[in-house]
Amino acid sequence: MSAAIIILIVLGVVVVAAVGLVAGTRERRRLRRGQRASAARPSAGTARSAPTAGTATSTATAAAPPRLVEAPPEAASFAPPAPAASPPPAASPAPPGPALAERPALRDRLGRARALLGGYLDGIRGRAVDDSTLEQLEEAMLLADVGIGTTTKVLDDLREKVRSGEIERTPDALLASLRADLEALFEGDSPDLRHGTGDGPTVWLFIGVNGVGKTTTIGKVAARESAEGAKVVLAAGDTFRAAAGEQLETWADRAEAGIIRGSEGADPSSVIFDAVQHAAARGADLVLADTAGRLHTKVNLMDELRKVRRVAERPPGQLTEVLLVLDATTGQNGLMQARQFTEAVGVTGIVLTKLDGTAKGGVVLAVRSELGLPIKLVGVGEGVEDLVEFDPKEFVDALFQ
Numbered sequence: 300m301s302a303a304i305i306i307l308i309v310l311g312v313v314v315v316a317a318v319g320l321v322a323g324t325r326e327r328r329r330l331r332r333g334q335r336a337s338a339a340r341p342s343a344g345t346a347r348s349a350p351t352a353g354t355a356t357s358t359a360t361a362a363a364p365p366r367l368v369e370a371p372p373e374a375a376s377f378a379p380p381a382p383a384a385s386p387p388p389a390a391s392p393a394p395p396g397p398a399l400a401e402r403p404a405l406r407d408r409l410g411r412a413r414a415l416l417g418g419y420l421d422g423i424r425g426r427a428v429d430d431s432t433l434e435q436l437e438e439a440m441l442l443a444d445v446g447i448g449t450t451t452k453v454l455d456d457l458r459e460k461v462r463s464g465e466i467e468r469t470p471d472a473l474l475a476s477l478r479a480d481l482e483a484l485f486e487g488d489s490p491d492l493r494h495g496t497g498d499g500p501t502v503w504l505f506i507g508v509n510g511v512g513k514t515t516t517i518g519k520v521a522a523r524e525s526a527e528g529a530k531v532v533l534a535a536g537d538t539f540r541a542a543a544g545e546q547l548e549t550w551a552d553r554a555e556a557g558i559i560r561g562s563e564g565a566d567p568s569s570v571i572f573d574a575v576q577h578a579a580a581r582g583a584d585l586v587l588a589d590t591a592g593r594l595h596t597k598v599n600l601m602d603e604l605r606k607v608r609r610v611a612e613r614p615p616g617q618l619t620e621v622l623l624v625l626d627a628t629t630g631q632n633g634l635m636q637a638r639q640f641t642e643a644v645g646v647t648g649i650v651l652t653k654l655d656g657t658a659k660g661g662v663v664l665a666v667r668s669e670l671g672l673p674i675k676l677v678g679v680g681e682g683v684e685d686l687v688e689f690d691p692k693e694f695v696d697a698l699f700q
Contacts, residue, residue, distance in 0.1 A: 402687050406697040408679035412660025416443045416698050420474060428468040433458055436477070443661030444630040449668040453480050478699055484664060485691035488673040492520075492648075494585075495617030500532070500578035502571075502586045502616045505650075506604055506640055507624035509592035512652035512678065514543055516624050517587050518550025519686040520676075524585055531556040532581075534574030534588040536567040536607065547589055553683075557583065567591055567603065568610040575616035586616065601643035608644055622675060624650045625666070630659040637670050652678035655685075663694060 406413070419439030423432055433454060440450040457476060459465075466472045495501040503520070507513045514537065521531050533551050535558060537543040544560045551558040559574040561567075571588050578586045590607055594600050612618045623646040625633040640646055649666055654677045667674060674689040 401684065403679060403685055404697075405677075405679065405687075405690070405693050406700060408655040408685070409660055409694075409697050411656070411658040412443060412654075413698060413700075415439070415658040416661065417700075420699060423474065424470045426470065428461065428470060428473050432470075432473070433461075436473075440661060442658075444659035444665065445661035446631060446634070446665035446669060449484075449665050452668070453477070456480055474699065478695055481664060481695045481698075482691055484668050485673075488667070488691065490673070490675050490688035490690070492622075492675060493619040495619055499615030499617050500575060500583050500586050502575060502588060502611045502618045503620040503622060504571075504588045504590065504608060504611050504618060504644075505622050505624060506590050506644060506646070507592060508636055509540060511592070511624045511626040511629075513537075513592065513624040514546050514550070514589055516650055516652060516676070516678065516686065517547065517589055518554060519678075519683045521550060521554035521556045521587055522683045523686070524587075525554045525556055529585050530581075530583040531585045531587060532574055532578040532583045533558040534571050534586055535560040536570045536574075537589045537591045538563060538565045538567055538570060539591045539594050543589065556587075557581070568606050571607055572610050572613075575611070575613075579615040601639065604640075604644050619647075620675075621645055621647045622650050623648070623672075624652060627651045627654040627659065627662055627677075628657040630657075630662050631665065633662065634665060634669060637666065637672070641670065641672065646672055648673050648675035650674075650676045650678070650686075651689075655679040660698065663689075 416439055419435060423436060426432065436457075437450055437454050440453070441447070445453075457466075457473065457480070460476055461468060461473070466476045492503065493501075505513050505517050517533065521533060524531050531554065533547055533556055535544040535547045537547075538561050541563075544563075548558055548560065550556075557577070559570060559577055561570040561573075567590060571586075574586050574588065577583075588607070588611060590604060591600065594603060608618070608621065621644055623637055623640050625637060627633070637646070637649070649670070649672050651663060651666070651674060654660060654663070663674060663677070666672065676686055677689050677694075678686050
């Protein structure tokens with residue numbers, strides 16, 4: 300074989316190999332382009348993340364494969380068009396605040412008072428009614444802190460009924476008459492807290508010495524009223540007691556109520572004024588105003604409370620209740636406080652706190668009989684639901700059962 304033929308054969312092999320190499324290279328390039336195109340297309344439910352606005356994208360970032368992140372439905376380019384917007388619904392009243400637990404029964408919460416007075420009443424049952432029986436009953440009422448004045452009035456009436464024969468000389472007849480007399484002490488009273496006419500926010504003023512549970516009572520009332528749908532504003536008018544404003548603010552958060560505060564030592568009247576104006580401007584229904592229980596200045600407390608009341612009475616506010624908060628565990632000492640506040644400010648009703656923690660439950664009778672003021676609310680526990688409207692019949696029944 301000549302050298303020329305051999306050279307032609309080698310050239311042919313080289314040409315064939317070169318053609319195959321070019322074809323393979325083209326095929327590989329076609330496949331890579333297909334892969335990149337497939338990766339660049341977003342799959343269903345995902346969208347490519349965009350670079351942060353104002354930040355340049357680096358070459359390395361641009362060359363890297365795109366990162367796929369979960370996107371909100373409204374951001375997906377493949378999402379179907381949104382339906383036509385429907386007209387907004389008609390305005391509806393604001394929903395009520397947090398629901399409260401079921402109201403507790405007084406009989407379940409007056410254990411100490413029932414144990415004291417009920418023990419004496421049980422001792423009377425099953426024996427003849429005579430002078431010693433009435434003396435035993437008198438002792439029981441005094442120990443229960445009914446007070447000398449109220450006890451004397453009730454027992455004198457019972458003695459006269461026994462002497463005249465109006466009631467039989469039996470324990471059942473004696474106790475039935477006593478129960479009727481105690482219920483009669485509350486005749487005509489209503490526990491309802493009065494609201495205004497609706498021309499401006501109703502104002503309820505809470506007064507009482509420090510330590511009786513005044514601020515806590517306001518918080519519980521706020522929660523109750525808010526749960527019934529009222530729009531409530533709290534006025535932190537006790538600017539002289541450390542942490543009083545913070546305590547009331549905590550209750551405002553729990554009750555979903557507004558609150559107006561002043562700086563420490565500020566004029567309480569100015570806080571009440573601002574709260575009423577704030578409530579009127581925002582269409583609130585009720586202002587619950589805290590007040591000082593004592594002052595750190597030379598100003599007399601009663602003078603200061605008179606000023607607060609005058610401000611609370613100014614339009615657009617409607618002052619309908621001045622509620623004196625008393626601690627039931629103080630017993631007869633609370634009556635002295637009540638007389639001072641009533642003479643100075645014109646109290647409209649009583650709130651008795653901590654009634655569940657005392658054997659001196661008879662103070663309820665003393666307050667009503669000696670002060671002539673209706674008892675609006677009683678506290679029988681720590682919970683919001685444990686501040687309840689006072690029911691005279693339920694209270695007297697609880698003492699006798």
